[in-house]
Amino acid sequence: MTDIIIKNLPILVVICPLMMSLIVVLIPYNFLSWVITLSTTFITFIFSLLLYQEVYLHTSISYALGNWAPPLGIEYVIDKVSIVPIIIISLISFITTIFSSKIMPAEINSSSISKVYSLWLLAIAGLIGLVTTGDAFNLFVFLEISSLASVALVAMGGQKDKQGLVAAYNYLVLGAVGATLYVIGVGLLYGITGTLNLADLSKRIAEINDNKALIAGFGFMIIGIMVKAAVFPLHIWLPRAYAYAPSAVSVLLAATATKASLYILARILFSVFDISDTLIINTLQYVILPLSILAMFAGTIMAIFEKDIKRLLAHSSIAQIGYITLAFAIGTKASVAAGFIHLFNHALIKGALFMAITSMSFYINKRITINNLSGLGREMPITFVCFVICSLSLAGIPLTAGFISKLYIIKASISADGIWIAMLILASSALSVVYLWKMIEALWFHEGPKNLLIKENSLVYIPLLIITFLNIYFGLDASLVVNSSFEASEQLLGARK
Amino acid sequence: MISSSLGVWNYWVVFLLMMIGLFLVIGRKNLLKKIVGLTIFQTSVFLLYITFGKIQGGTAPILNNINNTIYSNPLPHVLILTAIVVGVATTALGLSLVLRINSEYGSIEEDDISAQDLVDYHDLIETNKNVSVKFKK
Numbered sequence: 001m002t003d004i005i006i007k008n009l010p011i012l013v014v015i016c017p018l019m020m021s022l023i024v025v026l027i028p029y030n031f032l033s034w035v036i037t038l039s040t041t042f043i044t045f046i047f048s049l050l051l052y053q054e055v056y057l058h059t060s061i062s063y064a065l066g067n068w069a070p071p072l073g074i075e076y077v078i079d080k081v082s083i084v085p086i087i088i089i090s091l092i093s094f095i096t097t098i099f100s101s102k103i104m105p106a107e108i109n110s111s112s113i114s115k116v117y118s119l120w121l122l123a124i125a126g127l128i129g130l131v132t133t134g135d136a137f138n139l140f141v142f143l144e145i146s147s148l149a150s151v152a153l154v155a156m157g158g159q160k161d162k163q164g165l166v167a168a169y170n171y172l173v174l175g176a177v178g179a180t181l182y183v184i185g186v187g188l189l190y191g192i193t194g195t196l197n198l199a200d201l202s203k204r205i206a207e208i209n210d211n212k213a214l215i216a217g218f219g220f221m222i223i224g225i226m227v228k229a230a231v232f233p234l235h236i237w238l239p240r241a242y243a244y245a246p247s248a249v250s251v252l253l254a255a256t257a258t259k260a261s262l263y264i265l266a267r268i269l270f271s272v273f274d275i276s277d278t279l280i281i282n283t284l285q286y287v288i289l290p291l292s293i294l295a296m297f298a299g300t301i302m303a304i305f306e307k308d309i310k311r312l313l314a315h316s317s318i319a320q321i322g323y324i325t326l327a328f329a330i331g332t333k334a335s336v337a338a339g340f341i342h343l344f345n346h347a348l349i350k351g352a353l354f355m356a357i358t359s360m361s362f363y364i365n366k367r368i369t370i371n372n373l374s375g376l377g378r379e380m381p382i383t384f385v386c387f388v389i390c391s392l393s394l395a396g397i398p399l400t401a402g403f404i405s406k407l408y409i410i411k412a413s414i415s416a417d418g419i420w421i422a423m424l425i426l427a428s429s430a431l432s433v434v435y436l437w438k439m440i441e442a443l444w445f446h447e448g449p450k451n452l453l454i455k456e457n458s459l460v461y462i463p464l465l466i467i468t469f470l471n472i473y474f475g476l477d478a479s480l481v482v483n484s485s486f487e488a489s490e491q492l493l494g495a496r497k
Numbered sequence: 498m499i500s501s502s503l504g505v506w507n508y509w510v511v512f513l514l515m516m517i518g519l520f521l522v523i524g525r526k527n528l529l530k531k532i533v534g535l536t537i538f539q540t541s542v543f544l545l546y547i548t549f550g551k552i553q554g555g556t557a558p559i560l561n562n563i564n565n566t567i568y569s570n571p572l573p574h575v576l577i578l579t580a581i582v583v584g585v586a587t588t589a590l591g592l593s594l595v596l597r598i599n600s601e602y603g604s605i606e607e608d609d610i611s612a613q614d615l616v617d618y619h620d621l622i623e624t625n626k627n628v629s630v631k632f633k634k
Binding site for chain 1: 546587614
């Protein structure tokens, strides 16, 4: 029995939430649908931990879907690279599901809660599938599963605030354009190489040199994925989608959705194409590097001037995505590893910040703006402490997870002769303190409303405490994340050269 | 030169449809027309794939006993079946969102909607500001 499970783990992590989402939609009791969702995400998390163990035993697991041997059949590949986002997605989705139990009924009609949980599982299944699959077209299908499910989830925010609908619409249209661009790219590459398997594709691309269709295909694929990953300036769908989604959905999307796409970006840049190729070097140096630097500053500056807190956090996400793509763009083993470290840490940080803000808005039953934050910190000390710790983590103060990732990014950029890049990273971090301090100041030092009697709910703050604890833990002992990320970048870039 | 360009006229059609679709998505302010543009854009990609799969003089890929039969490549067709399903789902979701937007905003023109949003956003910030000023006093 355990043997069968171990053997089929790569498909189980995808199929488990996918199938359960079909069951959850039929369940008329809201509490039961939550319990099923929680247990599904928990089982998926356990599976992904088992998978982690397996990957480190075998370096790479290839699973032939339906026993059709790759490269003709669809292949699921789990290696030390893809396990990082799988762990992120399954961990965050589990914690967020606990968090959603109280928050979800406050914002969504009780008649549609089980449907929301169904979409929730579907989005998770899509994201995990996106990461596990080793087939370029299957990747597109999962990309669309996850993005259609998340669009529907964002649109659920329309029950409370009609702007959620417009946000969902923009997300849908831009996401669909992005996915279609990706498909054009896959089509062009298929036309040249005659294969859709990513590993096979990389072998055949290496044999071709100087083909215009190849360059065009690469461009289409990269742009399509960059839309999904919200790389500046293709990020415009992101702030609104995160800001007007239902609270629990914002947490889930902010922590996981762009991470999966960023992983795909790294995969295409480093694994499908060759890092030593001039095409990739030029793309990294003249496209992704400047865009990341712009993202770091544009995101931070937009966040400084933003009044609505959920939007503020979304803008800061854009800046953080900039750090990750910057680390990828430097293109050495150490910097790609640093990118993966930040991928993991940013999921923890942004998940926690969104959780803290949305639980505040749950307690006072209002949208949170900078003005009505006043004095809330004193009313809800647990949430406030978690918020402060995670803000410090975002700014990169020592002893928090954010410090570790900034440290490695800066170290990698200095060793790659990019002192000025390190300076820019430090400058952008310093700017991020401005908006973080703005919130903390309002929360603690401003006089707030007197007649608020808030009792913090344990189901709301326990997930927040868990994720904050992880933020501190990975700040004190980062060896697990750092080692996994270095192994990942070793496998991603090591196969070449 | 001319014959070689005309020889791939399928690609010209694809290119034209793609540009029309993308222009509608970017240039139109009407949400419904954007969805129409999106559908055209996606359809052009379907055509692109099917053009890849076609081999001149090739038949349907059905196994027969004659050797050396030329088949068209069936894989792009299968992929496009999947892509059509995805496209239908996208269109359906988009149209239902347009319906909901119309019932909430009373308009599906982007300018109207963003004007209303801007007013709401301004109200949100300003009303809360008054409250906090009161407390300071």
